[in-house]
Amino acid sequence: MDQNLLERVNPVFNTAKMTVFQLASAGVKDAALVAEKLNLSFEETQNSASVTVAPEQMTANTILVETRWRTCAAIAEKSGCKTLVDLPCGYTPRAKAFSQKGIAYYGLDLPAAIAEAEPAILSLIDEDKRSSVHFCGVDATNGESLKAALKGAEGPVCITTEGLLMYFTDSEVGALCDNIRMILKERGGCWLTADPEAGMQYILTMQPIAGDRFMEIMMKSKTAAEDKSDVNVGGNSLNVSPMGDVALNMKNAMTFLARHGLKAERMILSEHMPEINSLDKITPEQAQAIKQNMQKCACWKITAMDTDVAVDTADLSSEGFDMQASLTNDTLNLSLKGRVDTLTAPKLLALYERVKAEHELSAVAIDCTELAYISSAGLRVLLIMQKGCSNGVRLTGINQSVREILEQTGFDSILDIAD
Known part of the structure; x- marks a missing residue:
């Protein structure tokens, strides 16, 4: 699949380039080698269409990312699991460290990220260690893609997630939780993520560095991430908002996990x-304040509950994806089956753009009777169609699950949806 097409349906992987450059700035030598191999620059990775990164913002971001990256790795190593599943793996060189320790490494990410990251990271690893390192393109909301990627993995597994949950809607993070529970129930192990308290960690890192400007800089960082990912950041129930009643927000996030059979x-x-x-980049007093502040936030070690819970399997269909297309005058008629996610949305976009290049299109009519699930990547394709056709997109036959996704994301007010 064309790399440009993959990026257009889900550009969120570009934020991972911010991370590897920040790790390089923190003195992680292998991260610097990866950044060099990919020709990454400060301007490309840190600045965005509307944000120019201030020095204190870059310093705080670097400390935040290094703290999360090193601490999560330390907890993962102590877990005793035979296999590390890095979801998403991004462009960081974690594979090298774990393969040297005799721990099998599975780096899973969007296909566009894997295409760039795999050769760059494998080049850092000794040939006799490469057999324990595996990379695979997946969609984290797609259970079948995860099962296929981990087919040869030995349990128990430690799944690490850094910087992913903030980009997900409730439906997407719910699907991810169901998929991770499925893996943990089959293989044993745990899921480690600092993402639920990422907002808290950011504030507690930024305050000693930026003083009264910390909120202004935090909002700039949020805007930069949204520019690069093309999604709204932090809008799901598993993100513990640092605003308002933090204890209540944390309880609600724990309740969300419990509904998906996780604790x-x-x-x-x-x-x-x-x-x-x-931390050497700031004053000793600032460094000490940040260390003390890290007593207030945590990485979550998540495991599967022993008791069974009801899990909605509507979006976990193993029937894959299929589409049928026809033209009626200037309307493209589509019938979608299965899941439209990061793995399948490029096929839909490619078809639409091929037809539009050959015919005058004023509308797209989509039969969703057999559509089981649509992720933000699929919604992005619908938005491209909506903007590209004078009469927009009309959806018919949507089920309750898909309707809820459209309502959560505001697409019910953008598209023409038949009752």
Whole structure:
């Protein structure tokens, strides 16, 4: 599939380039080698269409990312699991460190990211260690793609998730939770993520550096991430908002996990932090304040509940994806079956653009009777169609699950949806 097409349906992987450049700035030598191999620059990775990164913002981001990356790795190593599943793996060189320790590594990410990251990272790993390193393009909301990617993995597994949940809607993070529970029930192990408290960690890192400007800079960082990912950041129930009643927000996030058959233990960051190189970039007083602040936020160690829970399997269909197309005058008629996600949305976009290049189109009519699930990547394709046709997109036959996704994301007010 064309790399440009993959990026257009889901550009969120571009934020991972911010991360590897920040790790390089923190003195992680292998991250610097990856950034060099990919020809990444400060301007490309840190600035966005509407945000120019301030020095203190870059410093805080570097400390935040290095703390999360090193601490999560330290907890993962202590888990005793035979296999590390890095979801998403991004462009970071974690595969090298874990393969050297004799731990099998599975780097899973969007196909567009894997195409760039795999050769760059494998080039850093000794040939005798490469057999324990595996990369695969997946969609985290697609259970079948995850099962296929982990077919040869030995359990128990430790799944690490860094910087992913903030880009998901409730429906997407719910699908991810169901998929991870499925993996943990089959293989054993745990899921480690600092994402639920990422907002809290950001504030507690930024305050000692930026003082009264921390909120202004935090909002700039949020805008930069939204520019690069083309999604609204932090809008799901598993993100613990640092605003308002934090204890209540955390309880609600735990309740969300429980509805998906998962439970969490908070692993306080300060109790597991190794040495953080980037703290040398600030004053000793600022560094000490940040270390103390890390007593207030945690990485979550999530495991599957022993008791069975009802799981909605409507979006976990193993029937795959299929579409039928025809033309009636200037209307493209589509019938969609299965899932439209990061793995399948490029096929839909490619078809639409091929037809539009050959025919005058004023509308797209989509029969969704057999559509089981649509992710933000699929919604992005619908938006491209909506903007590209004078009479827009009309959906018919949508089920309740898909309707809820459209309502959660506001697409019910953008598209023409038949009752």
